[in-house]
Amino acid sequence: MKHKATEEILNGEIVLSVDEIVIKFNLRGKELTAIRGASLDLHKGESLAIVGESGSGKSVFTKSFMGLLDSNGRIESGTIMYKGDNLAKFKTEDDWIKIRGKEIAMVFQDPMTSLNPLKTIGKQVQESIELHQNLKGEEAKKLAIDILSDVGISDSEKRFKQYPHEFSGGMRQRVVIAIAVACNPNILICDEPTTALDVTIQAQILQLLKNLQKKYDLTIIYITHDLGVVANVADRIAVMYAGDIIELGTADEVFFDPKHPYTWALLSSLPQLGIKGEPLYSIKGTPPNLFKEIVGDAFAPRNPKALKIDFVKRPPYFEVTPTHKARTWLLDPRSPKIEPPAMILKMREMDEKWGVSNE
Numbered sequence: 198m199k200h201k202a203t204e205e206i207l208n209g210e211i212v213l214s215v216d217e218i219v220i221k222f223n224l225r226g227k228e229l230t231a232i233r234g235a236s237l238d239l240h241k242g243e244s245l246a247i248v249g250e251s252g253s254g255k256s257v258f259t260k261s262f263m264g265l266l267d268s269n270g271r272i273e274s275g276t277i278m279y280k281g282d283n284l285a286k287f288k289t290e291d292d293w294i295k296i297r298g299k300e301i302a303m304v305f306q307d308p309m310t311s312l313n314p315l316k317t318i319g320k321q322v323q324e325s326i327e328l329h330q331n332l333k334g335e336e337a338k339k340l341a342i343d344i345l346s347d348v349g350i351s352d353s354e355k356r357f358k359q360y361p362h363e364f365s366g367g368m369r370q371r372v373v374i375a376i377a378v379a380c381n382p383n384i385l386i387c388d389e390p391t392t393a394l395d396v397t398i399q400a401q402i403l404q405l406l407k408n409l410q411k412k413y414d415l416t417i418i419y420i421t422h423d424l425g426v427v428a429n430v431a432d433r434i435a436v437m438y439a440g441d442i443i444e445l446g447t448a449d450e451v452f453f454d455p456k457h458p459y460t461w462a463l464l465s466s467l468p469q470l471g472i473k474g475e476p477l478y479s480i481k482g483t484p485p486n487l488f489k490e491i492v493g494d495a496f497a498p499r500n501p502k503a504l505k506i507d508f509v510k511r512p513p514y515f516e517v518t519p520t521h522k523a524r525t526w527l528l529d530p531r532s533p534k535i536e537p538p539a540m541i542l543k544m545r546e547m548d549e550k551w552g553v554s555n556e
């Protein structure tokens with residue numbers, strides 16, 4: 198069930214360790230808890246996808262690793278350990294300068310907001326190099342041209358002199374990736390990097406990131422609301438719901454043997470996996486109100502098969518394998534046996550029969 202490469206990664210070094218982080222926002226005098234004690238260890242060289250509906254906390258969680266929370270937000274408790282520093286305690290811009298770009302870089306959804314329309318794209322990549330690597334002038338320019346070709350911009354010497362508006366959406370996203378890579382970061386966070394692009398271009402950008410990961414020795418976090426998008430690029434998947442990671446496992450484990458009812462629902466609503474002739478599943482109800490304290494399993498009110506205890510007590514993590522865990526009472530040996538929906542059973546069957554995950 199597990200790829201060999203993933204196993205090697207998980208035995209390797211932990212580059213970032215988040216423990217029980219709680220993040221709150223103040224909104225018109227009221228307090229909203231966006232992240233409710235989420236924990237995550239990121240392993241060197243892995244691609245980890247964080248998936249979940251809009252508002253589940255994917256962006257807030259990862260922005261806290263770079264000191265990019267909005268000014269009305271704060272980390273209330275928990276730790277974010279990176280190279281011996283607790284980033285959760287960082288206060289000033291001087292602290293963050295050491296981390297942002299240089300150690301952890303981010304690629305956002307909309308390339309137009311990340312690029313300066315008044316500067317040539319080459320200059321923008323070059324400046325990123327000059328700021329973060331010990332190179333200046335012609336040397337930095339030469340490296341910028343090389344990085345532009347690495348991200349798939351042909352004729353990069355000529356295109357160095359062009360402006361963002363002279364590029365298509367996909368090409369602009371490549372430039373944004375070039376700027377991030379030019380900082381020589383350890384960790385690259387890609388926040389919905391392909392949402393604004395059409396499907397073919399999406400696949401090309403994901404393949405590009407996969408290639409760059411090896412060449413530039415990157416650990417990558419993908420943020421997406423679409424599990425289908427990351428199926429081919431993620432080693433591991435963290436499923437987020439109402440500010441917490443409710444299931445974490447290798448991509449194969451989450452796809453073929455999911456345990457949390459929310460993960461079942463997410464997978465069942467994927468158009469790529471729909472059963473022919475049957476209507477596509479859609480998750481009923483709305484996520485919980487984060488202004489209120491959440492009791493029990495946050496997904497319970499939307500889960501038609503929720504247990505009584507789901508409304509009373511927050512489930513702990515139950516370990517499925519050393520790499521797979523989920524916060525659901527269904528994994529408690531005392532729980533009644535509840536079968537996942539037909540589509541999930543079918544996926545499991547396919548995996549057992551054809552070994553789809555081991556290809």
Ligand SMILES: Nc1ncnc2c1ncn2[C@@H]1O[C@H](COP(=O)(O)OP(=O)(O)OP(=O)(O)O)[C@@H](O)[C@H]1O
Pocket residue numbers: 222223224229231249250251252253254255256257258267268269270422487
């Ligand atoms: N500055 C802010 N003030 C108040 N609430 C905020 C602020 N920023 C984020 N939130 C809230 O925190 C929660 C998590 O938001 P977040 O943007 O991380 O979700 P997400 O999973 O990344 O969603 P999306 O896919 O839509 O970006 C949401 O309820 C959001 O409204």
